[in-house]
Amino acid sequence: xxxxxxxxxxxxxxxxxxxxxxxxxxxxxxxxxxxxxxxxxxxxxxxxxxxxxxxxxxxxxxxxxxxxxxxxxxxxxxxxxxxxxxxxxxxxxxxxxxxxxxxxxxxxxxxxxxxxxxxxxxxxxxxxxxxxxxxxxxxxxxxxxxxxxxxxxxxxxxxxxxxxxxxxxxxxxxxxxxxxxxxxxxxxxx
Ligand SMILES: [Fe+2]
Ligand SMILES: [Fe+2]
Numbered sequence: 001x002x003x004x005x006x007x008x009x010x011x012x013x014x015x016x017x018x019x020x021x022x023x024x025x026x027x028x029x030x031x032x033x034x035x036x037x038x039x040x041x042x043x044x045x046x047x048x049x050x051x052x053x054x055x056x057x058x059x060x061x062x063x064x065x066x067x068x069x070x071x072x073x074x075x076x077x078x079x080x081x082x083x084x085x086x087x088x089x090x091x092x093x094x095x096x097x098x099x100x101x102x103x104x105x106x107x108x109x110x111x112x113x114x115x116x117x118x119x120x121x122x123x124x125x126x127x128x129x130x131x132x133x134x135x136x137x138x139x140x141x142x143x144x145x146x147x148x149x150x151x152x153x154x155x156x157x158x159x160x161x162x163x164x165x166x167x168x169x170x171x172x173x174x175x176x177x178x179x180x181x182x183x184x185x186x187x188x189x190x
Contacts, residue, residue, distance in 0.1 A: 015060045016067055020097040021180050027071050027089060036070040038182055040136055042173035044069070047163050048132030054153035057128035060100060061108045064090065065129040069112045080116075087112040120150050127151050135163035139170050 030037055045066035052062055072085035087109045094100050100108060110122065111129035119130070127150035134144045135154060143164060146155040153159060165171075177183075 042176040138167035
């Protein structure tokens with residue numbers, strides 16, 4: 001059965017457990033209202049699930065990317081180390097808070113480590129992760145152009161305008177925030 005954001009046979013809680021969310025929130029130092037915080041992670045998750053319907057990306061990798069790619073940010077501006085640090089952080093949790101095979105872990109680490117380097121060419125799962133993140137750039141008034149996106153799915157006019165509108169208005173990804181057990185009032189609509 002298809003839901004708004006993908007195949008309902010994918011159980012997010014097999015990958016993203018309450019304990020993993022707890023770890024991410026403890027590690028993240030910029031607070032619940034951060035533009036790189038949980039509300040951004042949840043929109044990236046929904047962007048990724050939607051893109052994956054077309055790209056065929058690995059959902060477990062996309063889900064883990066959404067939750068963890070900005071976890072080690074130390075500021076809201078330029079932080080060139082946060083991809084590397086977030087990749088190192090998630091590697092330490094594999095086998096304890098989630099279980100990803102070697103290939104999946106390799107994809108996840110590449111996706112996180114290089115997500116802010118502006119790259120385009122990669123495995124389709126990594127590309128889907130990067131596009132899911134870039135589709136939320138309008139929250140900081142950066143509007144992704146099709147040539148800066150990796151996948152045909154993300155360049156689709158309907159998806160691009162859907163995600164950009166949500167990002168610009170900082171619309172809370174209610175479905176995902178609820179699944180993650182987070183307070184929906186955390187994300188303020190401006
Ligand atoms: Fe980032
Ligand atoms: Fe991000």
